[in-house]
């Protein structure tokens with residue numbers, strides 16, 4: 001059964017542009033993958049810790065020597081990695097905060113990039129054969145031709161880190177200029193509806 005992992009990061013609930021992009025993406029994905037399974041990982045609802053000394057100690061201790069405290073320290077990381085490995089396709093929906101991804105999403109990255117699990121000891125990514133889509137909502141517009149194109153750090157970062165773990169088939173759907181919705185200059189449906197062709201293309205490419 002085809003499996004989609006949905007990673008959400010916006011704290012804004014229904015007012016979130018990236019979450020509204022996700023809804024449309026998921027609807028298209030379900031239509032294209034009847035019987036497909038969806039796993040939701042909402043980072044706002046996940047008790048994500050930043051990297052700590054006990055976490056690092058556990059990480060750098062061979063698994064067969066793990067104490068129960070070390071197992072506990074890595075439990076969430078193990079769970080998040082299992083979700084990534086079980087997925088055929090991953091969609092990450094995120095705001096742009098201060099030109100990069102929100103801290104919650106960076107924390108997720110720090111949990112899922114682990115040597116021996118998602119990254120080989122030879123430096124090659126182990127998460128191969130998967131497709132990822134990034135749904136970005138940003139107040140500004142960073143696409144080709146924009147005078148602030150060089151500030152598109154979030155896209156570059158996510159492409160880089162997904163590539164590091166082996167996911168090179170990455171599609172970006174950029175919801176740039178999203179502040180129009182917050183300012184009341186565009187409706188949510190109108191703004192996100194304009195992205196429908198790109199969302200459909202990303203959700204249906206590759207068949208079931």
Ligand SMILES: Cc1cc2nc3c(=O)[nH]c(=O)nc-3n(C[C@H](O)[C@H](O)[C@H](O)COP(=O)(O)O)c2cc1C
Nearest residue numbers: 010016017018095096097098099137138139140178
């Ligand atoms: C703390 C904060 C920082 C932001 N920084 C940027 C930024 O650097 N560049 C930008 O284009 N938009 C920025 N924005 C605007 C958000 O990207 C925009 O509101 C987006 O719609 C948020 O995603 P969401 O609607 O899914 O919550 C920022 C918003 C907040 C709240």
